Every structure is written in structure tokens, then in C-alpha cells.
Amino acid sequence: MTIVESPSSTEAPAPSADRPLRREWGVANVFSHGFLLLWALLTTLPLLWVVLSSFKDDNEILTDPWGLPGALRFENWQRAWTEAHIGRYFLNSIIVVSGSLSLTMLFGATAAYVFARYDFRFKQVFYYLFVGGMMFPVFLALVPLFFVVRNAGLFGTWRGLILVYAAYSLPFTVFFLTAFFRTLPQTVAEAALIDGCGHFRLFFRVMLPMARPGLISVAIFNFLGQWNQFILPQVLMQGDDSRWVLAQGLSALAVSQGYQGDFSGLFAGLTIAMLPVLGVYVLFQRQIQSGLTAGQLK
Amino acid sequence: MRHGKYPLIITFLVPPLILYGVFVLSPYLQAFQISTTDWLGYSTDANSVGLDNFVQLFKDDYVWNAIKNNAILLVLVPVLTITLGLFFATMLNMGGRGGRAGVVGVRGTGAYRLVYFFPQVLSVVIIAVIWQQVYHPNAGILNAALEPFGVNGPSWLGDPRTAFWCVLAVMVWSNVGFYVVLFGAAMQAIPKDIYEAVLLDGASRAVMLRRITIPLLWDTVQVAWIYLAIAALDGFILVQLMTNGGPNFSSDVIGLRMYNTAFASDTKFGYASAIGVVMFFLTLSVAVLALRASRRDRIEFS
Numbered sequence: 001m002t003i004v005e006s007p008s009s010t011e012a013p014a015p016s017a018d019r020p021l022r023r024e025w026g027v028a029n030v031f032s033h034g035f036l037l038l039w040a041l042l043t044t045l046p047l048l049w050v051v052l053s054s055f056k057d058d059n060e061i062l063t064d065p066w067g068l069p070g071a072l073r074f075e076n077w078q079r080a081w082t083e084a085h086i087g088r089y090f091l092n093s094i095i096v097v098s099g100s101l102s103l104t105m106l107f108g109a110t111a112a113y114v115f116a117r118y119d120f121r122f123k124q125v126f127y128y129l130f131v132g133g134m135m136f137p138v139f140l141a142l143v144p145l146f147f148v149v150r151n152a153g154l155f156g157t158w159r160g161l162i163l164v165y166a167a168y169s170l171p172f173t174v175f176f177l178t179a180f181f182r183t184l185p186q187t188v189a190e191a192a193l194i195d196g197c198g199h200f201r202l203f204f205r206v207m208l209p210m211a212r213p214g215l216i217s218v219a220i221f222n223f224l225g226q227w228n229q230f231i232l233p234q235v236l237m238q239g240d241d242s243r244w245v246l247a248q249g250l251s252a253l254a255v256s257q258g259y260q261g262d263f264s265g266l267f268a269g270l271t272i273a274m275l276p277v278l279g280v281y282v283l284f285q286r287q288i289q290s291g292l293t294a295g296q297l298k
Numbered sequence: 299m300r301h302g303k304y305p306l307i308i309t310f311l312v313p314p315l316i317l318y319g320v321f322v323l324s325p326y327l328q329a330f331q332i333s334t335t336d337w338l339g340y341s342t343d344a345n346s347v348g349l350d351n352f353v354q355l356f357k358d359d360y361v362w363n364a365i366k367n368n369a370i371l372l373v374l375v376p377v378l379t380i381t382l383g384l385f386f387a388t389m390l391n392m393g394g395r396g397g398r399a400g401v402v403g404v405r406g407t408g409a410y411r412l413v414y415f416f417p418q419v420l421s422v423v424i425i426a427v428i429w430q431q432v433y434h435p436n437a438g439i440l441n442a443a444l445e446p447f448g449v450n451g452p453s454w455l456g457d458p459r460t461a462f463w464c465v466l467a468v469m470v471w472s473n474v475g476f477y478v479v480l481f482g483a484a485m486q487a488i489p490k491d492i493y494e495a496v497l498l499d500g501a502s503r504a505v506m507l508r509r510i511t512i513p514l515l516w517d518t519v520q521v522a523w524i525y526l527a528i529a530a531l532d533g534f535i536l537v538q539l540m541t542n543g544g545p546n547f548s549s550d551v552i553g554l555r556m557y558n559t560a561f562a563s564d565t566k567f568g569y570a571s572a573i574g575v576v577m578f579f580l581t582l583s584v585a586v587l588a589l590r591a592s593r594r595d596r597i598e599f600s
Contacts, residue, residue: 036406043413095420140325141322174314200306242545281415
């Protein structure tokens with residue numbers, strides 16, 4: 001995926017009023033294109049190299065890192081999929097994240113809606129309790145969390161992971177969605193209530209559909225965060241490797257590759273893990289970029 | 299919204315509150331309490347030792363070594379990332395010639411923006427493993443690229459002189475794309491007539507960037523600074539997977555120190571929690587300081 005972009009020459013017929021200014025910008029353009037291209041190469045080359053290396057055999061990888069694969073060896077992929085269990089870990093990740101994302105969105109939306117739309121006692125206290133969680137480093141909670149989860153009988157289970165993922169996604173979700181629900185027009189809700197719509201129906205039938213853009217943004221944000229989560233499963237999902245999530249499986253593969261020297265298997269595993277995410281990203285680039293940056297611009 | 303709102307408030311608020319209280323709030327509160335004990339993990343007895351853990355921590359060279367590395371990250375990661383991010387965002391959004399007063403992006407802006415964002419969607423684990431291979435002394439592309447120049451590259455991650463800097467570079471690499479997009483979005487929000495006006499006044503590109511764009515972007519830069527500073531105080535996953543703090547603790551960070559104290563060789567939960575508490579206050583003070591240091595008058599476009 002390289003971008004071929006010839007640095008535009010200075011005599012390009014650009015309408016310009018100011019000659020010296022134009023020359024200055026032209027020179028800067030050659031430089032800027034150079035740097036832009038350099039960074040584009042820096043971001044794509046390692047990824048491209050991983051994909052290419054997934055087709056090589058170990059000998060090619062070790063002796064000629066820059067070379068192209070001699071053949072398309074899909075058996076590397078197959079080995080990573082079955083022997084290194086990347087396939088299973090992938091499935092596990094899907095199970096865990098679909099559970100945790102649903103829970104996050106349900107709880108996040110309901111709590112945020114209450115904070116944005118209703119008044120009750122100690123509302124501010126509860127709100128800051130929730131949102132304050134964004135400030136804390138997960139590390140601080142790690143040791144006690146381990147015991148909380150173990151004592152609840154959830155250690156090493158998907159249920160435990162789902163609950164914990166959702167709990168740690170709530171602060172940002174509530175923060176973001178509260179701000180979003182506040183921007184929705186008050187009049188629609190009032191009209192619905194006057195027409196005899198109950199509070200619950202109002203939420204599910206009127207407010208939730210109206211909040212769709214915000215829900216999508218925060219869902220994308222949470223999906224990537226939870227899909228890429230590593231510290232929580234590493235602490236809460238030790239032992240039985242049949243229930244590991246993808247991030248754990250990959251890091252284990254990287255470690256075991258060091259002993260077995262199965263480079264091609266590692267590259268194939270990385271490729272399998274990487275391509276679907278990149279594919280989805282390329283398809284939904286605009287939504288994903290705005291979803292991830294929207295939270296920070298608030 | 300008068301009658302019957304309480305059933306909704308209770309059903310909507312209580313379940314999230316319980317979940318949050320059990321898995322987030324209570325562990326945080328417990329961490330503070332555990333940090334004042336000598337708890338050694340799986341045994342039940344934990345004696346209160348007051349602030350002994352903190353005194354010990356203060357004299358622990360390994361902790362200081364890790365904090366030193368975090369301090370370097372804290373300075374360099376935000377500076378490098380924000381500089382590169384601003385630079386690329388400027389090029390992409392107003393580096394182009396022609397158009398309305400020259401404030402358009404260079405050609406291929408869309409493609410650049412697509413590509414730059416790649417690291418942001420990949421998991422840190424994938425990034426760590428990929429770069430571990432890039433830095434690999436024999437099979438990696440980095441040394442293979444140096445070979446034609448007659449340079450015999452070091453074993454990057456295996457050398458205490460380079461390991462830490464290699465991790466730092468990856469940290470910057472993985473963050474820049476996000477801030478290019480973030481700053482780009484903020485630049486798009488700046489009204490074009492401002493640029494037209496200063497261009498008519500004969501401002502150069504550099505003056506425009508320094509006097510117009512950056513001041514108007516300041517809020518966003520400030521947010522970026524805080525996020526990057528917090529990320530720099532963490533850095534745990536990259537370090538653990540790429541070097542595990544080595545060789546010889548040269549790339550250790552405070553998060554890894556805590557993790558290893560609690561879950562690796564020994565299970566000193568009390569001491570590890572004390573490290574966690576210190577991390578918490580470090581993060582908090584860095585965030586507050588960053589807010590203070592970068593406070594300026596807010597500019598709003600009417």
C-alpha cells in the first residue's frame with residue numbers, strides 16, 4: 001500500500017496572486033511531500049512486511065528479510081490457525097467482546113440517560129463517581145480486582161471478563177453519552193410524555209433512536225478498546241489456555257516462537273489477527289476516525 | 299416529566315452502579331488499604347504496617363530506576379508525538395497550493411490520513427510483537443536495511459544502551475497517526491477567512507502556523523498532552539512484551555515494576571499496591587500540572 005505521489009513541480013498552473021509566496025510554498029511542498037511519504041512508509045512497511053513474511057518459510061525469513069516469498073505458503077496460516085489456536089482465540093475474543101460491548105452499551109446508555117434527563121437527589125455525586133473512574137490507572141485496581149473476581153467465582157471465566165470489561169468501559173461511556181443526551185431537544189420528550197408515552201417507552205422508542213450517532217461513536221471506541229484489551233485478561237484469565245482471548249494468544253505465540261523458532265507461524269498468526277481489523281477500519285474509516293477522536297474533542 | 303420517573307431512574311441506574319461499584323470502585327478503595335499492609339498474596343494474614351511500604355519504596359533503587367525511565371517517556375513522548383502530529387496535520391490540511399488562499403491539503407491527503415491511522419486500530423500486543431520482529435538482530439528488516447550501508451546493526455532490544463529508546467520510538471510511532479487525525483479535525487474547524495486575511499497581510503507559512511493555527515488549536519494540544527502524559531506513565535504492555543524491562547532493567551517502567559512485584563516472581567501484594575498508589579498520585583499530579591502549565595485564554599469562534 002504505497003502512495004505514489006510525485007512532488008508537484010513549480011510550474012504547475014496554479015492560480016496565484018503572489019509570486020514570491022508561491023515559490024516559498026513550492027519548495028516547502030517538496031519537503032513536506034518527502035516527510036509525508038516517509039511517515040507513510042514507516043507506518044505501512046512493517047505491516048506489509050509481516051503479511052509478506054507470513055508466506056515465507058523460516059529459511060527465507062532468516063536469510064533474506066526484505067525478499068519476497070518464494071511461494072504463497074498458506075500452510076503457515078493453517079498452522080497458526082490450528083496449532084497455535086489463533087482460530088479459537090479469535091472466536092473467544094468475539095464471544096467476550098460481543099457480550100461486554102452489549103452490556104457496556106446497555107448500562108452506559110441507561111445510566112447516561114438518567115444523568116442527562118432526570119433530576120434526583122445526589123445526582124451530581126453519582127455522576128462524578130462514575131466519571132472519576134476515567135482518571136484512575138487500571139494498575140491501581142489490579143491486585144484487589146484479582147481477588148474480587150476470584151471471590152465471586154468468576155476467575156478464568158468469560159462471564160467475569162465480560163463484566164469487568166463493561167465495568168471499566170462505563171466511565172468514558174457514561175461521560176460521553178451524558179453529554180450527547182443533553183444535546184437532544186427537550187421538546188420531543190415533553191411532547192411524547194404529554195401524549196401519554198411512558199418513561200420507559202420514551203427511552204427505547206424515542207430517545208435511543210435519536211441518540212444513534214453518539215451511540216455508534218462510543219460503540220466503536222469501546223469495541224476497539226475491549227478487543228485490544230490485554231492487561232485485564234492477562235490477570236483475570238490465567239491458566240486454562242482454551243479460554244484465552246486473541247491478545248493473550250498472540251503474546252503467548254510470540255514467546256513460544258522464541259523457543260521453537262517458528263517465525264513463519266508467528267507472522268501468519270499476526271497477519272490473521274491484523275487483517276480483519278484493518279479491513280473493517282478501511283471500510284468504515286470515517287466513522288472509526290471520528291468515533292475515536294470525538295471523545296477527546298469534547 | 300413529573301410522575302413515575304423513579305421506577306425508571308432506579309432500574310436504569312442501579313444495575314450499572316452495582317457493576318461499577320463492585321469491579322471498579324471497590325478495588326480502587328481496597329488498593330489504598332492494601333498498600334498499608336505487608337500482605338504477601340495467597341495467605342490470609344495481612345498486618346497493617348502503616349506507611350512502611352512507602353518508606354521502603356522510597357529507598358528502592360529498582361523503583362527509582364523505573365520512575366526515571368517513565369520521566370524520560372513523560373517528556374519525550376508527548377513532545378515528539380505532538381510535534382510530528384502538528385507537522386503532518388498542517389501538511390495534510392493546509393500544505394497544498396492553490397485553492398482558496400492556499401489553505402487546502404496536499405494531494406493524496408485522504409490516503410495519508412487512512413494510512414497514518416493504521417497503528418491506532420491495531421492492538422498494542424500486535425504492535426509490540428511486530429516491532430520485536432522488526433528489531434530482531436538477524437531476521438528483522440531494520441538490520442537488513444542497514445546491511446547494504448556496511449552497518450552491522452546492534453541487537454536493538456537485547457542491548458541495554460538501545461532497548462529503552464527502541465520502545466520509546468514505538469510508542470511515538472503508534473500514537474502519531476491518531477493525533478494527526480485529531481489535530482486535522484480541529485484545524486478544519488478554524489474558519490478559512492482568518493487565513494485569507496493573514497495571507498493578504500503577507501504572512502508566511504511559518505508565521506501562520508505559529509501565530510494562527512497553534513494558538514487556535516491550543517485546547518486540543520492541551521488535551522493531547524494530558525492523554526500522552528498518562529500513556530507515558532503507563533507504557534506497561536509495550537515494555538513487557540518487547541523487553542520485559544530488560545536487559546538488566548534498562549527499560550523498566552513503573553507499571554511493569556508493579557506487575558512483577560504482584561504477579562511474577564513474588565506476590566508482594568501490599569508492596570505492589572503501594573507502587574500503584576504512587577502511580578496514581580503521579581498520574582494525577584501530571585494531569586493537573588499539564589492543565590495548569592498549558593492554561594491559556596480560551597478562543598471561541600463565533
